[in-house]
Amino acid sequence: MKVAGEKQFEAPPDTVWQVLNDPAQMAKTMPGVESFDIQDERHWRAHVKIPLGLGGLRMSIDFEKVEEREPDFAKLHAKGNGVGAVLNMDTSFNLTEADGGTNMKWEAEVHLLGPVASMGQRVLQPIVNQQVSHVLAALDKQVQEAKAG
Amino acid sequence: MTETTVTPERPLVVESGELKPGFIGQNVPRKEDKRLVQGEGVFFDDVKRHEMGYVQFVRSPYAHARIKSVDVSKALELDGVYGTLTGDEVAILTDPFFELSTPPGANIKDYALAVGRVRHVGDPVAAVVARTRELARDAAELVEVEYDPLPHVLDGEESLKDEVVLHEEAGSNTVWSGVFDWGDFDAALADADHVVRIERLHFDRFSSTPLECSGCLVEFNRGTGQWTIHGNHQMPGVGAIWMAPALRVGIDKLRFVSQDIGGGFGNKITLHPQYTACCLLARKLNRPVQWTEWRTDQHTANTHGNERTFLDVTVPVKADGTMLGFSVRAIDDCGAFPRYEPLGCIIWAQVTPGCYRWRNVRVDFTQVCTNKSPVAPNRGYSRMQHLWLTERIVDIVASELGMDPIEVRKKNYVKHEEFPYETPNGCIYDSGDYARCLDIALDLIGYDSLEEKRRDAESRGKLFGIGIGSTLDSGTNNFGQSMILNPELQFSGNNEVATVKLDIFGEVVVTLGTVPQGQGHETTASQVVAEILGCTPDDVNVRAGHDTYWNSTAGFSGTYASQFAVTGLGAVKGAADKLAGEMKQLAAAVFGASPDDIELVESLARIKGNPEAALPFMALGAILNANNAGLPPELDITLNVRHVYRPAFEKPDLERKFGNLTLTYATQIHACAVEIDPETGVYEIVDYAAVDDCGNRIHPQIVEGQVHGATAQALGAATHEIFTYDEEGNLLTPNFYDYHVPHALDMPPMKTGFIESESPFTPLGAKGMGEGGGAGIHAVCAALQNAVGRRGEGPIVWRSCNPYEGVWELLQKPDETRKLVSVESR
Numbered sequence: 001m002k003v004a005g006e007k008q009f010e011a012p013p014d015t016v017w018q019v020l021n022d023p024a025q026m027a028k029t030m031p032g033v034e035s036f037d038i039q040d041e042r043h044w045r046a047h048v049k050i051p052l053g054l055g056g057l058r059m060s061i062d063f064e065k066v067e068e069r070e071p072d073f074a075k076l077h078a079k080g081n082g083v084g085a086v087l088n089m090d091t092s093f094n095l096t097e098a099d100g101g102t103n104m105k106w107e108a109e110v111h112l113l114g115p116v117a118s119m120g121q122r123v124l125q126p127i128v129n130q131q132v133s134h135v136l137a138a139l140d141k142q143v144q145e146a147k148a149g
Numbered sequence: 150m151t152e153t154t155v156t157p158e159r160p161l162v163v164e165s166g167e168l169k170p171g172f173i174g175q176n177v178p179r180k181e182d183k184r185l186v187q188g189e190g191v192f193f194d195d196v197k198r199h200e201m202g203y204v205q206f207v208r209s210p211y212a213h214a215r216i217k218s219v220d221v222s223k224a225l226e227l228d229g230v231y232g233t234l235t236g237d238e239v240a241i242l243t244d245p246f247f248e249l250s251t252p253p254g255a256n257i258k259d260y261a262l263a264v265g266r267v268r269h270v271g272d273p274v275a276a277v278v279a280r281t282r283e284l285a286r287d288a289a290e291l292v293e294v295e296y297d298p299l300p301h302v303l304d305g306e307e308s309l310k311d312e313v314v315l316h317e318e319a320g321s322n323t324v325w326s327g328v329f330d331w332g333d334f335d336a337a338l339a340d341a342d343h344v345v346r347i348e349r350l351h352f353d354r355f356s357s358t359p360l361e362c363s364g365c366l367v368e369f370n371r372g373t374g375q376w377t378i379h380g381n382h383q384m385p386g387v388g389a390i391w392m393a394p395a396l397r398v399g400i401d402k403l404r405f406v407s408q409d410i411g412g413g414f415g416n417k418i419t420l421h422p423q424y425t426a427c428c429l430l431a432r433k434l435n436r437p438v439q440w441t442e443w444r445t446d447q448h449t450a451n452t453h454g455n456e457r458t459f460l461d462v463t464v465p466v467k468a469d470g471t472m473l474g475f476s477v478r479a480i481d482d483c484g485a486f487p488r489y490e491p492l493g494c495i496i497w498a499q500v501t502p503g504c505y506r507w508r509n510v511r512v513d514f515t516q517v518c519t520n521k522s523p524v525a526p527n528r529g530y531s532r533m534q535h536l537w538l539t540e541r542i543v544d545i546v547a548s549e550l551g552m553d554p555i556e557v558r559k560k561n562y563v564k565h566e567e568f569p570y571e572t573p574n575g576c577i578y579d580s581g582d583y584a585r586c587l588d589i590a591l592d593l594i595g596y597d598s599l600e601e602k603r604r605d606a607e608s609r610g611k612l613f614g615i616g617i618g619s620t621l622d623s624g625t626n627n628f629g630q631s632m633i634l635n636p637e638l639q640f641s642g643n644n645e646v647a648t649v650k651l652d653i654f655g656e657v658v659v660t661l662g663t664v665p666q667g668q669g670h671e672t673t674a675s676q677v678v679a680e681i682l683g684c685t686p687d688d689v690n691v692r693a694g695h696d697t698y699w700n701s702t703a704g705f706s707g708t709y710a711s712q713f714a715v716t717g718l719g720a721v722k723g724a725a726d727k728l729a730g731e732m733k734q735l736a737a738a739v740f741g742a743s744p745d746d747i748e749l750v751e752s753l754a755r756i757k758g759n760p761e762a763a764l765p766f767m768a769l770g771a772i773l774n775a776n777n778a779g780l781p782p783e784l785d786i787t788l789n790v791r792h793v794y795r796p797a798f799e800k801p802d803l804e805r806k807f808g809n810l811t812l813t814y815a816t817q818i819h820a821c822a823v824e825i826d827p828e829t830g831v832y833e834i835v836d837y838a839a840v841d842d843c844g845n846r847i848h849p850q851i852v853e854g855q856v857h858g859a860t861a862q863a864l865g866a867a868t869h870e871i872f873t874y875d876e877e878g879n880l881l882t883p884n885f886y887d888y889h890v891p892h893a894l895d896m897p898p899m900k901t902g903f904i905e906s907e908s909p910f911t912p913l914g915a916k917g918m919g920e921g922g923g924a925g926i927h928a929v930c931a932a933l934q935n936a937v938g939r940r941g942e943g944p945i946v947w948r949s950c951n952p953y954e955g956v957w958e959l960l961q962k963p964d965e966t967r968k969l970v971s972v973e974s975r
Contacts, residue, residue, distance in 0.1 A: 085210055111877055114211075115271065118880045118883040
């Protein structure tokens with residue numbers, strides 16, 4: 001499943017870049033994060049409980065920053081393992097300055113495998129849409145906090 | 150042939166006093182029903198053992214991947230977890246299950262758990278046993294499996310390219326391929342006035358869904374090395390043949406026991422991988438283990454019906470509508486493992502020309518593996534797909550040539566006076582009258598007022614269509630047909646066993662080799678025995694269920710392939726005849742008379758013409774078993790007899806792929822009327838009729854129940870039951886939330902009729918039946934076609950399953966399917 005969109009921030013690109021590339025801050029934007037371990041600047045791991053249809057899906061997700069062109073582009077790969085489910089996600093964002101703020105174009109390709117995917121497919125799209133809006137709102141909040149210092 | 154009138158309405162319960170002399174053909178009360186309706190049935194899940202553990206399989210989330218590691222340590226640390234089993238252990242402790250195919254299929258290695266590689270989502274990788282079912286499920290979540298994903302292939306035609314190969318040891322995805330060529334198709338093509346070509350037809354993947362999922366409770370006796378499997382395997386004879394060599398033991402080390410089973414439909418024929426895993430666990434852990442399949446697992450990882458694509462269908466037709474035959478290229482998708490395959494590559498040939506007099510048939514058949522759930526026999530196994538093709542051919546040809554599909558059918562049907570009829574490939578259709586059945590079906594749905602109904606529907610903005618489906622329910626396999634696929638196989642003929650005895654207190658006790666799943670075997674067996682012994686069905690105790698220790702089983706004992714009325718009751722009749730002979734011998738010895746002077750009536754053995762000279766059955770039992778001093782020494786009887794019924798089959802001609810593959814051919818002709826909302830594609834079945842001919846009916850009510858069940862199966866398959874996979878190989882219809890099985894309220898108004906064409910080849914003139922659902926699938930397809938298309942116009946219904954959205958798409962893009970059909974007229 002592919003999802004993509006744009007988001008405007010009332011902050012300069014370097015502030016947005018800083019938030020997006022700080023795993024600790026990003027962890028605060030993700031839904032259902034129960035713990036978060038930074039292994040190095042390119043690798044980190046999150047234990048999450050993803051709300052999915054009839055119940056929460058616990059997953060251990062390994063993140064790897066696979067490409068980075070500061071200050072406007074980064075690409076991330078995530079691989080999650082859970083009970084009866086495997087998550088593979090490739091996501092990227094592109095930042096440009098716009099009217100004193102920042103425009104972020106982003107896209108993600110999400111693959112969910114296994115029995116959970118079988119059962120959850122019908123409800124996956126609306127859940128993803130909902131979670132994306134949560135993440136973006138949380139991200140906006142993090143950016144504003146970073147901007148305020 | 151004896152023909153009875155159409156009686157759509159019959160009493161569900163026969164009142165006492167209504168019974169006519171004799172019990173065969175009567176609706177006697179079913180012996181099984183009392184315990185079932187009172188909740189006293191014993192299913193495998195009702196069997197408990199002290200300290201038993203519950204099995205949970207760990208399943209693959211990938212359609213295709215290498216297994217890098219399996220770590221069960223965290224699961225084992227959990228309190229209450231008794232143990233685990235992994236693929237590595239299975240590979241050491243067992244041999245691969247034997248394969249029926251010739252190479253390349255023969256080289257596939259199939260184990261109880263995935264070894265080294267997973268090949269479909271849901272493929273079992275490991276098993277965990279714990280104190281409770283819930284704990285086992287929790288513990289399974291702690292098993293850590295590391296995978297290395299591989300490319301996968303989900304489509305049969307793509308699989309043929311071997312760009313992704315599932316089984317490296319086979320080197321190809323092709324399990325079996327061969328060309329069947331009967332008559333002279335090229336000459337027929339040259340002789341045709343019209344040639345109709347159909348580029349593509351597709352029979353969708355679905356399955357019957359037993360109310361009771363699969364499962365077993367397995368005990369291992371360390372002293373004897375024997376396993377007792379309380380399960381719901383519906384063909385334990387074959388199950389043991391697969392399991393015992395894999396477990397490296399003799400067949401008698403596996404005892405299969407079942408009492409009541411909640412439906413089988415073929416899904417429960419290929420349980421040997423799961424049962425083998427349970428046997429290993431019971432032995433390893435030295436405790437009984439119990440496995441009950443979850444519904445999601447049943448859909449995801451048990452078995453489906455064969456999915457089949459028909460390409461390049463070519464049909465030579467004479468100007469008067471006589472069809473001379475057909476040719477087709479068939480690609481059968483058997484999923485990840487050929488668990489019962491490649492038998493599906495020949496089973497269809499039992500009904501090669503369908504109900505028709507086609508003499509020239511060429512079928513290029515290939516079966517391939519894909520990264521989907523394996524297939525297994527599914528009510529109507531392999532014939533359903535082929536019969537759907539033959540029916541689709543008839544309707545498309547009739548439509549494209551502007552002919553009446555009813556008349557085309559009647560012109561091409563095998564005629565009543567032609568029975569027994571030999572098909573181009575040597576099968577012998579025993580009896581029938583297809584045209585008569587069709588007339589009854591049409592009468593039941595009021596075919597004469599068809600145009601009036603069409604006008605009425607159109608006045609309400611609906612599209613109206615009517616369709617026919619004709620099915621042959623071939624029963625009692627000649628297992629020798631498997632040699633056409635693989636000459637090395639040592640199979641031919643068929644058999645089944647029953648024992649009948651008269652106990653010391655005069656009780657008649659019957660044991661069956663079959664494995665009933667709701668078909669009423671106890672009832673019908675008691676009818677036959679009562680008729681022969683001159684008692685009532687109430688006097689006959691048919692032991693419930695199946696137990697391989699009863700000595701009433703043969704190599705392939707089970708309940709499958711529409712054969713109980715022939716093989717099962719043939720064995721019962723043979724045993725009862727033998728027992729009757731012994732009872733007469735005993736009575737004759739007591740009376741000093743000849744056995745020919747003795748008759749068995751009213752539970753007595755008496756001298757004909759002298760009702761006073763009578764011995765009750767109890768006396769016979771007591772004399773032989775207890776008071777036998779003084780009996781003549783030459784009286785060599787036991788009052789405990791066993792009979793093996795063997796149909797008179799011959800080995801097929803392997804070179805020509807020719808021979809009688811099945812003993813009986815029951816018929817079902819269905820007629821269906823639909824109304825479609827053209828704006829949405831939503832349609833409703835507004836009238837429906839099913840006419841059955843299964844020869845002499847032993848118990849009409851049971852037959853009618855089978856007709857209703859087969860129709861429900863068909864309507865589900867035709868309208869919405871479909872196993873759909875996403876591009877990753879995830880099954881999107883893994884449970885009843887997404888996979889809708891018809892409920893009672895989904896069933897249309899249904900009318901039934903019947904005729905009885907006695908089979909000349911069977912002991913009771915009966916034919917096996919119960920798998921006639923294919924007629925219904927096509928009846929719906931044909932009705933939809935009739936509603937949406939006209940000659941040379943409109944879409945072509947090319948798939949077997951047509952949910953509402955599919956019909957909407959057909960209506961929106963008629964050209965996309967219209968181009969699948971072309972006509973060459975000379």
